Every structure is written in C-alpha cells, then in structure tokens.
Amino acid sequence: MKLFGAIIIILATTWVGFEGAKRLSERPKQLRQLKVAIQSLEAEIMYGLTPLAEASEHIAKQIPNPLSRLFEQFSNKLLTKQETAFEAWEESVNEIWGQTSMLDSEKEVMMQFGSTLGQHDREQQQKQIKADSFSFGERRTRG
Template identity: 55%
Template sequence: MKWLGALIIICCTTLYGFYRANALKERPKQIRQLRSALQSLEAEMLYGQTPLAKASLNISQQFSGPVSHFFQQFARKLNEKETTAKKAWEESIQLVWEELSLKTNEREVLFQFGATLGTMSREQQQKQLKLTQTHLERDELEAKDLQMKYEKMIKTLGFLAGLLIVILMI
C-alpha cells in the first residue's frame, strides 16, 4: 500500500511538471497566433473595409483554441449590444484570459491596443496595429527563450519533487 501511495505521488508531481511545461510551450504559439490574427484584422479593416464585428468573426474561423475563442467573444460582444470597441475588447480579454498561457506583458499590450480600437483614422490605426505586433514579436522571442531554457527542467523537477516527497515520507 505504501508503494502505491508513493507511485501516485510521483505520478501526480510528474504530471504537474508536464502541465507547467506545456504552459511554457503554449505561450509562444499563442503569441504567434495573436500576431497573425492582428495582421488579418489589419487586412480586413484597412484593405477590405470590413466592419469590426464581421472581421473578428472571420478571424475567429481562421484560428483554433483560445485565440479563436477570444475573437468569437469580441464579435459577439460587438453584435449583442451597443458598446464601444474598447469595452468589448477588454471584456473579451477578461473572459478568455484563464484559457490563455500569456503573461501580464501581453495583457497590457492587448489592453493598450484595445483602447485605441475604432477611435483613430485608418492610418493611425494601422500604426497602432504595427506597434502592437512589434511588442508581441518581442514577447514571443522572450517566450521562446524561456521555453528553451526551462521546459525540460520543469518536467524533470516535477518528477524529482515527487521523489523527494516519497523519500521524506519513508
């Protein structure tokens, strides 16, 4: 019975290590998706002159996972009631934030972009989109670096933490 408990502890801590490592792996992927989504938004708004709600719905269909869910929520909030684009953007971020593997840096960049959404001329909006993409690109490089440094270590630490707990209990 003691060995079964030890095995369960080691399995649980190892799985937790893999869970945390997966969050490190997902972050650069989600930032890359956000950058691509913002490029699509730029094309839809500036060149296709598509309304923001329709453009967001189109973008949500191009991606999967939390980024798609974010743009679905944004489109739904713009369509369901009279609200500003800023408020709909912020509410959408808050709704899907737990699904995203992003850090507060990316959250602030998205909030800053949302504050300008729909309030500027096309040229200024395009500049704001480029600035946001530049910030996200920097964050993506940082996230890849962290992933390279710590992903394997976190997996190993999960296993070793379980082993330590078992040894201390024996």
C-alpha cells in the first residue's frame, strides 16, 4: 500500500511539473503572437481603414487560441453590445486570461492598451499601438 501511495505521489508531482514547464514554454510564444496581433490591428486600422470590430475579427482568424478567442470575443462584444471599446476589451481579457500562459503584469499592460482603443484619431491610435507593441516585445525578453 505504501508503494502504491509513493507511486501516486511521484506521478502527480511529475504531471504538475510537466504542466508548469508547458506553461512556461508557451508564454514567450503567446507574447510573440500577441505582438503580431497588435501590429496587425495597427495595419488594419491605419491602412485598411477597417472598423475596430471588423479588424479584431480578422485578427482572430489569423492567430491560434487562446489569443484568437480574445479578439473574437472583443469583436462580438463591440458588434452586439452598447459598450465602449475599453469595456468590451476588459471583459474579453478577463474572460480568457486564465487560459493563457501570461503573467498578471502582462494583463495590466493589456488593460492599459485596451483603455486607449477607440479614444484617439488614427495617427494617435497608431502611436499608442506601436508603444504597446514595443512593450510586449520588451516583456518577452525580460520575462
């Protein structure tokens, strides 16, 4: 019986270790995907003159889960509810954040990014997106 208990403990801790390692290895990948998504959002807004909801829908189709769900939910909230862009972004981030491998400090940056969406003209929005995109690149290297 003791041997069986020891085996269960070893298997459980091994599984927890593998899950933790998977999460750590996913984080840089998700940060890169997020940076690309934000740059794509900039291109859609600046050069495609695409509305925010439609641009988010396009981005959702270009990136893998769980980040695609973030942009998909954001787009749906903008299209179906009478909310500000920030409220829709905040709800979307809160709903999917537990599915990502990113840190709480990165969530704060995401919320900060969302607070500027739809608040400025195209040029100011572009400057803000570039600044936030740079911020995610820095986080990836500092981790």
